[in-house]
Amino acid sequence: FFNESRVLPLAEKKVVVTAGPTLERIDPVRYISNFSSGKMGFAMAEAAVEMGAKTVLISGPVSLEPPKGAELIRVESAEEMLQEVVNQYADADYVVKSAAVADYRPAVVHNQKMKKKQGASSIELERTTDILKTLGEQKTSQCLIGFAAETTDAISYGKGKLESKNLDWIIVNDVTDPGGGFGSDTNVVTLLSRSGRERRFPAMEKKKLAKQLLETIVQEGQKH
Ligand code: CTP
Ligand code: CA
DSSP states (O other): OOOGGGTOTTTTOEEEEEESBOEEEEETTEEEEOOOOSHHHHHHHHHHHHTTOEEEEEEOSOOOOOOTTEEEEEOOSHHHHHHHHHHHHTTOSEEEEOOBOOSEEESSOOSSOOOOOSSOOOOOEEEOOOHHHHHHHTOSSOEEEEEEEESSSHHHHHHHHHHHTTOSEEEEEETTOTTOOTTOSEEEEEEEETTSOEEEEEEEEHHHHHHHHHHHHHHHHHTO
């Protein structure tokens, strides 16, 4: 009798994926955010489902169809994303942090629309919580996978984040690379492991790339 779950590499595993930007409110009509289509995160979640995982996708505001078979939790701000991820963390086997989390939010959120005045203006910002760093500090047996979006010195910044956030893997993305970037259906990345492995993937469709990245991570993890 054919039992498909026996052959799937992530059967019985729980994968949590975050995707998209976060949105930090200034007033009822304005916000600050990051460029992120959510495509890479949604592709990672789709790959996890295809590999047999119980998949939870926590996403900031994006306009994409959720992958069939994944549980979708929609959030808006970095703080909401933090809470939902922490709720899912204890029994997660893999956490993939593809989201482009805002590093700062307005220190004050105005209840009424701010009216424009003469001359220049400024908004005071405060830091958001580093979600991935928080997960790294609380890590028990989870495999933690981060992303790094860089415009210069991508590999060396990626290595720094791998260490400082206590990650197992980081997927480094030079957003200036013509083969990929925001909104594009393709991407060019380098996968770095904590144990020093480094593998560059050529430009390819985000869905195909997501599958190859997750397969590499799962296979390499089984070698230990
Ligand atoms: N990240 C996070 N929470 C934040 C900021 C970032 O979880 N508040 C995660 C991202 O989801 C990503 C990784 O950390 O997986 C790296 O994000 P990136 O913006 O490249 O790095 P930062 O540590 O924020 O540093 P900087 O933006 O200054 O390069
Ligand atoms: Ca950042």
